[in-house]
Amino acid sequence: MKTIAVYSVKGGVGKTTTAVNLAFAAAGSGSTLLWDLDPQGSATYLMQVKPKLRGGAQALVTGQTPVRGAVRRSAWETLDVLPADTTYRQLELTLDGAKKSERRVELTLGALDGDYEYVVLDCPPGSSVLARNVLRAADLVVVPLVPSPLVLRSLDQVLELVDDGDRPPRVLAFLTQVDRRKKAHREVAAELPVQRSQVADVAVPAAVVVERMGDHRAPLGSFAASTPAGLAYAELWRQVEKAARKPARH
Ligand SMILES: Nc1ncnc2c1ncn2[C@@H]1O[C@H](COP(=O)(O)OP(=O)(O)OP(=O)(O)O)[C@@H](O)[C@H]1O
Ligand SMILES: [Mg+2]
Known part of the structure; x- marks a missing residue:
């Protein structure tokens, strides 16, 4: 499981x-879970899944x-979703108070080992304890740059945040929302x-x-695969897949 x-x-x-498009592409290679955090x-909305997490985020990560x-099937074969609902608003507090507070995402995924070839995490912005959980759990961190x-x-x-952790994942950044009319x-x-070296030679156009x-409410691959943006995400997946297979840095 990567x-x-x-x-x-x-x-x-x-x-x-990016998370939705990569998860769709990943599902073409092997069974995939998209976890909306x-x-x-x-991401839950885009995947046409109900925003209802049985038991709530707190019970899930503890x-x-x-x-x-808690996992839901999506409209696409081999692509499942762990949906988010509003209980994720309290997740920071839950994590702060939990044992092994920076490993809750990793430990939650550990219970799935073997079920999926790929897990894609969609994270809110910020550098809080949730971010540290996500960086700890990841084999590869994909960073969209505008x-x-x-x-x-x-x-x-x-x-900096990645290198702060005791188990730093690989990083693959790429440019997106690129407007080629602008010099x-x-x-x-x-x-x-x-x-x-961390920046992939693939740019997703602003489109x-x-x-x-x-x-x-669908990934580009399902309705616009041959557009420049759809093709760019397909190429990004090829590079992500390759990078995820490299041995860990730690
Ligand atoms: N390549 C692109 N071309 C045009 N619009 C884009 C592109 N990529 C993203 N967008 C648009 O930009 C907005 C923000 O994108 P998105 O929600 O994926 O960002 P995010 O980083 O997840 O935001 P947040 O930090 O709020 O979670 C959305 O309206 C999305 O449709
Ligand atoms: Mg988002």
Whole structure:
């Protein structure tokens, strides 16, 4: 079982979009679970799953609710969802008070070992105890970067947090929401993968079709696979799969 966390300290960069599209692509390689860890429940919504977590997030991460009972089938074969509901709002407090507070996500996933080839985590932004849980549980952290003058800062923030942990996962960043009409975007998309070894040479364009995932409530691969954004996510998955198979850094 390989755990892939889509994570950034920053909000609104495309984490959920990426988690849903990578999970769909992963399901083409092997059975996959998408775990929505965000009380907003956007990934749950996009996957057409009811935002109801039996027993709530607290009971799930403390082991009181068996994780298998909380998993839901999605409309797509080999792709299951662990949905989020509003109980995730209290998760920070729960984790803070729990034993092994930074390992609750890892231990919860441990109960699933063998059920899935891939687990994709969709995380809320921030650098709280939930983020430390997610980084601890992950084999690979995928970081969406939006071109801006501060783009390197958002990558470095993640790298710092990752290296803070005692079991640092690999990091694969990539550019998204790239508008090729803008010179600054074209420059960042050309230079960053050369400058920084963690940045994949794949850029997801800014595209209306990505926003339409919300109307379709579906991953790009299911309704727009051959658009530039759909193809970019397919290529990103190939690189993610390869990186996830490399031996761990720890
Ligand atoms: N490549 C893209 N082109 C156009 N719009 C995009 C693209 N990627 C993401 N978006 C849009 O940007 C918005 C934010 O994306 P998303 O919800 O995936 O970000 P997030 O990082 O998960 O946000 P949050 O921090 O709130 O969880 C959404 O409306 C989404 O449709
Ligand atoms: Mg999100």
